[in-house]
Amino acid sequence: MSQELFVVNNVWMMVSIFLVFAMHLGFATLESGLARSKNTVNVLFKNSMILPIGLITYTLWGFSMMYPGENFAGALFGFSGFGIPLPEGGETSAYNPGYTFWTDFLFQGMFAATAATIVSGAVAERIKLSSFMIFSLLFVGLCYPIVGMWKWGGGFLNTLATPFYDFAGSTIVHSVGGWGALAGIILLGPRIGKFVDGKAKPIPGHSIPLATIGVFILWLGWFGFNGGSVLSADPGAVSRVLVMTTLAAAAGAVGGCLMSQILFKASDLTMVLNGILAGLVGITAGADQMGVVDSVIIGLVAGSLVVVGVMLFDRLKIDDPVGALSVHLICGVWGTLAVGLFGKLAGTGQFVSQLIGVGAVGAFSFTFAFVVWFVLKVTTGIRVTEQEELEGLDIHEHKMHAYPDINGPAYELSMPEKEEVVVTAVPGRVEALV
Known part of the structure; x- marks a missing residue:
């Protein structure tokens, strides 16, 4: 590889890092906008701490668990030692020789914290801050690197007869966060006043403008999330991924809008916003494999599913303030299975492998999260008191108000x-x- 191409690849990967970094601002803005004003500081605090926790744990051991080396090919678990070992040859990455080791590490590290960020919004407004921080440390530090290794680090999902495929993380990032959120919600219970006389009552967020800004920041960041996952600056491959990502997001918005009209007879902005995110999550597993029609179909279905998902979880009395389960879990699963139905890899063998991947990652992530949440519940507790919840977490957990x-x-x-x-x-x- 020429030095010029090496530099171009490295610059594009660094730009992608910046864009993925901005996604954490998007999550913070979206989640705080959909929470009540009395819990704004709490939501922002959690999002401000998740990224540092993710980066530190990924530095100390996460990277070495996720990319343990060839000796662990086909394995369930691997570990190559503490710290981030600089490979011989200086700044050339052993895993992706097209750019530097440092760039490779930082791009992967930015992904690591995203799974816990998804959990943050789903358990908002009633979770104990200390318990959430402990959960985030364990979930990002252990669960995410283990399942990431199964595919991206050469583990068993990558060595199936037809290898499991997840281009940028519909399952390995988004559904992992969704499963962790589901376990937490089940043990945590709904917010006070969410379900009255067996019916779900809406608890509106305090700032739809903030939530809207957050979604558009996330859409922008997804150009780095998916575009950077090409792992090079190849003009054709990157351009294709960005186009398919954008079309799926647009179709997701349309799907959310149409479904909210059908079910609610209203143009619900929150469903359109979640439809955009649903389309983005849905296309993430196969953005490099899809054509224009494939991407639009995947986005439309994802945007429709997110509305149905919100209604389904309300019926099940599962309280998710931001719709994280519908966006990241349901549409993460949909997007992963769609790889076996659409695009270049479509086929029975691929679909079966996608099912295996979804099942394995889901079973491990949910079990891991449930055990951690349960241990926290019976020891330190995971829910704030009724008074703290009614008066707001900002004043009780942080001794300050956002407004x-x-x-x-x-x-x-x-x-x-x-x-x-x-x-x-x-x-x-x-x-x-x-």
Whole structure:
């Protein structure tokens, strides 16, 4: 490989890193917008800590578990030692020789924290902060690298007769987070007031504009999430992946819009936003294998599924404030199975391998998460008190408000006399905004 091509590949991978990094801002903005204002700091705090936890654990042992080397080909588990071993030859990556070792590590590290970020939104507004931090450490530090190794590190899913295929992580990233979230929600229970007399009651988030901004940041970041997963700057391959990713997201928005019209007789913006994310999650497993029609179909189905999923989980009394299960679990599974139905790899053998991959990753991730959540529940506890939940996690867990003028004590602000402007908080209005 020429030095020029090596530099171009490396620059594109670094740009992809920046875009995936921005996705964490997207998750933080989306989740905080869909939460009530009294829990905004709590949501932002969790999202601000998940990335550092993911990067540190991935540095100390996660990378060596996920990419343990050829000696563990076809295995269930591997580990090549603590730390990030710089291979001989300096900055050339042993796994992806087209760019540097450091770039390879950082790109993979950015993916690692995403699984716990998905869990964050699903358990929002009633989870104990300390318990969530412990869960995130174990989930990102152990569960994610193990299942990632099964495919991307040369493990058993990669050595099936027809290898399991997951281009950028519909299963290995998104459904892993979804399974972890499902286990947590089951043991945590719904928010106070979510289910009354057997019926689900909507608990609106405090800022739809914030949620909308978050979705568009995530869509932008997905160009690096999927485009960077080409693992080179190959112009044809990268361009194809970006086009298919965009078409699936657009079709997901249409699917969410149409399904919300059919089921609710309303143009529900939150369903359109989740439809966009559903299309992105759905195409992630096979973005490099699909054609235009394939991508549109995958996106349309994903956008429709996310609306049905929200209704299904409400019927099952599973409280998911941000729709994470519908987006990341249901559509992660759909996107993975779609690889065996559409595109270049479509066929019975591939579909069976996709089923095996979905089943294996789902069984391990759910079991791992359930055990961790259960141990935390019977030891430290995982749910805040009723008073803390009603008054808001911001003031109890963080001793601060995201919006002091709304959530804090009544205030009075007087402008200079010549302006003759006085603004006084109205208690009733404050209550309504909370």
